[in-house]
Amino acid sequence: MPFRSETCAIVLMAGLAMSAPAFADDPKATAQAAADRWDQSFNTGDMDALTTLYGTDAEVVTKGAPLSGGPSIQAYFTNLKSKGFADHKLTVQSAKAKGDLLLASGRWEASGPGDGGARKVFSGNWVNVLERQGDGWRTVLHTWN
Template identity: 30%
Template sequence: MTAKHAFHLALLVVFMMVAPARAEDLRAVMEADNARWLAAYNANTPAAFPAMYAKDAVLLPPGSQPVNGNEAIGKFWEARLKPGDKKDHTFEIVSIHQDGKYAYQVARWTVVVVKDAGERTRFSGNTVRIFERQPDGGWLTKVHIFNADK
């Protein structure tokens, strides 16, 4: 094996090791973002939502018109979070991918709402969120789509 071939082989090995590391980093970012989002939802703190969405974000809820802008998205969640209801909302990431300054996450979601009387109702569905990397290196949700299982 020539020195040139050895060099190319070494480069190939390095690139093969870097790709999984980047995917793991993206997964960690997505898990952290999910944890922030779920904490806001489960604790009934809708004021936390606008900071998680880009100023020009779009939310596409099922059976509704698009909700445009992070402040309007915050109001959307405020209207849906009922004070006093206990919630157990979860995300299970199905797939993630990054291309430059954009990344997407496909996930399954479930939420169990517990009324004061103890009545439990379970809902579930799918969600896709497209994230945009910000100049500070952080990620904000640019597009959020979700649906419910029938």
């Protein structure tokens, strides 16, 4: 019995349905791509692009008071950049998808002003919660130590 085009289409659709998980986003790769975009924006001083990586209701928890909203977040990171912080690098160590949320954590590193004008490397841990919003992932909570 020869295959008809309808049969081929059904077999193709069934194959795609069974392999759907293979096409799903890899949470760690998705989180690292978002982290790389953040690093690039900060390191090039493109604070407008950096701000777009955050959701409209995002909160950044700093050592001082938490910040929310694009203008506050942009001012904070613009100030850090103006103080000489550079070479920012985020490394994702863990990422878990929870529906439309992506929980990511890892290590951060940046160079900045040290004692006597020397450059110093700063580093620590960070956590981001990203939310799938329209055309991509936006950070809605960002903190580090």
